[in-house]
Amino acid sequence: MKSIVFFLLILASFSSFSQNQIQPGLIGFDVIRDDIPRGKVDTVKYTSKTVGNERTTTVYTPPLYSKNKKYPVLYLLHGIGGDEFEWLNGGHAEVIFDNLYAQNKLEPMIVVMPNGRAMKDDRATGNIMASDKVEAFATFEKDLLQDLIPFIEKKYPVIIDREHRAIAGLSMGGGQALNFGLGNLDVFAWVGGFSSAPNTKSPAELVPNPEETKKKLKLLFISCGDADGLLGFSKRTHEYLEATNVPHYYYPIPGGQHDFKVWKESLYNFVPLVFKESK
Ligand code: FER
Numbered sequence: 002m003k004s005i006v007f008f009l010l011i012l013a014s015f016s017s018f019s020q021n022q023i024q025p026g027l028i029g030f031d032v033i034r035d036d037i038p039r040g041k042v043d044t045v046k047y048t049s050k051t052v053g054n055e056r057t058t059t060v061y062t063p064p065l066y067s068k069n070k071k072y073p074v075l076y077l078l079h080g081i082g083g084d085e086f087e088w089l090n091g092g093h094a095e096v097i098f099d100n101l102y103a104q105n106k107l108e109p110m111i112v113v114m115p116n117g118r119a120m121k122d123d124r125a126t127g128n129i130m131a132s133d134k135v136e137a138f139a140t141f142e143k144d145l146l147q148d149l150i151p152f153i154e155k156k157y158p159v160i161i162d163r164e165h166r167a168i169a170g171l172s173m174g175g176g177q178a179l180n181f182g183l184g185n186l187d188v189f190a191w192v193g194g195f196s197s198a199p200n201t202k203s204p205a206e207l208v209p210n211p212e213e214t215k216k217k218l219k220l221l222f223i224s225c226g227d228a229d230g231l232l233g234f235s236k237r238t239h240e241y242l243e244a245t246n247v248p249h250y251y252y253p254i255p256g257g258q259h260d261f262k263v264w265k266e267s268l269y270n271f272v273p274l275v276f277k278e279s280k
Contacts, residue, residue: 023224023252026269030100031093037103038064042095044085047152051119051144058115058149059085060157061095064102065109071158072111073165073276075191076145077268078174081135081198082125085116088171088268091261097269108276110167111157117174119144138173138200142181146188164219167275169193171264172231176200179223179238183207186217191275193222194235195267196259201234204241211245220274221249224267226257250274 175197182192
């Protein structure tokens with residue numbers, strides 16, 4: 002009897018341990034399957050008053066998408082070397098979504114992958130670290146809130162409230178997701194930062210009022226490769242959230258670097274949690 006209890010305790014501690022680790026993608030999680038329904042990717046233009054031009058975003062609509070249904074929306078942001086095609090070309094995000102739908106793991110959602118460099122020349126060319134280009138990642142907050150979200154909510158059948166909007170991103174996009182998501186709790190309830198970059202605000206700026214954040218936020222997900230030189234931006238945010246008792250997931254990925262292996266695994270672990278009722 003004693004040994005059975007002991008065995009169960011070991012099992013329980015092992016399973017809670019494994020839940021504290023990011024789950025590696027199941028074999029084939031990012032490989033195209035021909036035997037399942039697929040979502041659709043469109044390249045769409047919208048008018049930006051913020052930038053003063055037409056801007057491009059990609060949009061993934063899920064398998065069995067219907068204009069007669071209403072969907073929540075995930076805004077998914079790229080890094081400093083990328084643009085509105087980075088999650089598709091570099092991350093095969095559409096394949097990861099299709100495969101997760103086939104496993105019945107996702108709430109049907111529309112995924113908007115915009116260009117987060119809000120300036121006229123928004124290509125990742127020339128000196129991508131130039132100060133005007135880096136500044137444009139901050140300017141994108143206005144483009145997102147005042148131009149892109151209203152456009153999406155007019156053009157697509159979506160549910161228009163904070164509990165049906167999520168924001169996540171990789172690196173510069175991770176910093177944007179934390180800054181814009183936590184900074185606009187009336188707009189977003191689900192937030193994910195993967196390998197967040199130096200544009201990430203300080204923890205006390207991100208979460209000036211832990212009680213309010215705790216009350217409003219449905220999900221806060223922070224991941225980063227533990228071999229990534231940018232780990233400190235995620236780690237300090239996690240430590241502050243822990244000290245202020247704000248529930249969140251923190252995944253330092255063992256051996257993970259600043260690359261799409263980490264971002265794909267992060268996406269694969271993040272999206273099944275979004276728009277579901279558990280924290
Ligand atoms: C920096 C290091 C990395 C920085 C930005 C990054 C603006 C962004 C990396 C990425 O998006 O992949 O010093 O400064």
